[in-house]
Amino acid sequence: MIASAIATPKPRDQRLAPIADKVLSGERLSFAEGLALYQTTDIPTLMRLADLVRARQVGDKAYFVHSLRLSQTNICYVGCTFCGFARHFGEEGVWDYDLEDVWAFVDRHYHPELTEIHIASGHHPKRGWQYYLDLVSGLTTRYPGVQVKAWTAAEIHHFHKLTKQSYREILSQLKEAGLVAMPGGGAEIFAEPVRRRIARNKVTAEGWLEIHRTAHELGIPTNATMLYGHVESLEDRVDHMLRLRALQDDSPGFFSFIPLAFQPDNNPLARELNQSEFTTGLDDLRNLAVARLLLDNFPHIKGYWVMITPELTQVSLSAGVSDIDGTIKDERIAHASGAVTEQGLTEGELIGLIKDAGRTPVKRDALYRELKVYA
Ligand code: V47
Numbered sequence: 001m002i003a004s005a006i007a008t009p010k011p012r013d014q015r016l017a018p019i020a021d022k023v024l025s026g027e028r029l030s031f032a033e034g035l036a037l038y039q040t041t042d043i044p045t046l047m048r049l050a051d052l053v054r055a056r057q058v059g060d061k062a063y064f065v066h067s068l069r070l071s072q073t074n075i076c077y078v079g080c081t082f083c084g085f086a087r088h089f090g091e092e093g094v095w096d097y098d099l100e101d102v103w104a105f106v107d108r109h110y111h112p113e114l115t116e117i118h119i120a121s122g123h124h125p126k127r128g129w130q131y132y133l134d135l136v137s138g139l140t141t142r143y144p145g146v147q148v149k150a151w152t153a154a155e156i157h158h159f160h161k162l163t164k165q166s167y168r169e170i171l172s173q174l175k176e177a178g179l180v181a182m183p184g185g186g187a188e189i190f191a192e193p194v195r196r197r198i199a200r201n202k203v204t205a206e207g208w209l210e211i212h213r214t215a216h217e218l219g220i221p222t223n224a225t226m227l228y229g230h231v232e233s234l235e236d237r238v239d240h241m242l243r244l245r246a247l248q249d250d251s252p253g254f255f256s257f258i259p260l261a262f263q264p265d266n267n268p269l270a271r272e273l274n275q276s277e278f279t280t281g282l283d284d285l286r287n288l289a290v291a292r293l294l295l296d297n298f299p300h301i302k303g304y305w306v307m308i309t310p311e312l313t314q315v316s317l318s319a320g321v322s323d324i325d326g327t328i329k330d331e332r333i334a335h336a337s338g339a340v341t342e343q344g345l346t347e348g349e350l351i352g353l354i355k356d357a358g359r360t361p362v363k364r365d366a367l368y369r370e371l372k373v374y375a
Helices: 002-007 016-024 031-039 043-058 099-109 129-142 153-163 167-177 192-198 205-217 234-250 268-273 281-294 310-316 347-356
Strands: 061-065 067-070 116-119 147-150 179-181 222-228 254-261 323-326 360-364 370-373
Touching (some): 016 031, 016 043, 129 147, 153 205, 167 205, 205 222, 205 234, 222 281, 234 281, 254 281, 310 347, 323 347
Parallel strands (some): 061 323, 061 360, 116 147, 222 254
Antiparallel strands (some): 360 370
């Protein structure tokens, strides 16, 4: 009682008082409560509540991974309007790695501490299925100790169309080849009118969720993202999170939720909206804090420093965030749309950022196993 009285923030926004009570007693929040959290201007209370839940779940630990981002091609014919990364054959700025190019790329960036290779690329219309299997098995055998986290549900859907095999067959073969986890991209916004407007040719919301359900059933853990800061409403954001929460209840397997702040450069959506401004710092923090409170069954909320800057990521460690992704080294998707951050950070920078925030850095692997605690 005393502990909870000390811990209880006195909300300036009275609408938050019953929500704070529910959070403190560990009760699940509703759609309307999620919306109220988005609408409040009482940011200190929102952050404090998210921070309490974060502390309850992970204590003082904040996680990062020594990772490499591999984008083996930017050829993509899906035509998402928010994307500045995709190119067609013959366009300026195209790249398309054969397997030998991939090995050369990884050799160039290899470090003995490297733990995770996260593959993020496009829907290539010509590459055959065997290429992807060889890519995963080649990375796994050439770099022992390195885990491959690859392809978003959007690409799994592309492989399904390419091979006419079921999601289960595709994922089983990738697992057999060495895949250990899947990233959370391609989720964008599930609400149909917005999805139709920004990602018309991509996997549907139902398809995205089914692929992640299947991965979880096969023992492949995954992440989930949400692209915000464009034409979606606050209701769409809450709806998105609640669909993820329901899937995690039904078929657990999500490690982490990552809100992706819209990067407004070199893409048709930014031009259509006449938008050149990045999301505001408060909106970025709000998404992370609301996610921590609504997604009560997700172990981690990730602050993605590439899109919200390392500085704000550090602040987000007090707004519900327990994971700050990793070293990355060669991020290309956000940077193609104007990200102003570095393409990678060093381990030392990530550790310093966490320590300065008063948290204990923990180096993890792709499965969130703890490799080193920097107490
Ligand atoms: O699927 C594309 C998004 C995703 C833009 O699982 C954009 O650990 C903002 O999935 N503005 C790729 N976002 C990145 C991704 C990811 C990132 C970090 C961690 C994890 C993880 C996954 O980036 C795409 C798309 O949803 N995206 N263009 C843009 N202009």
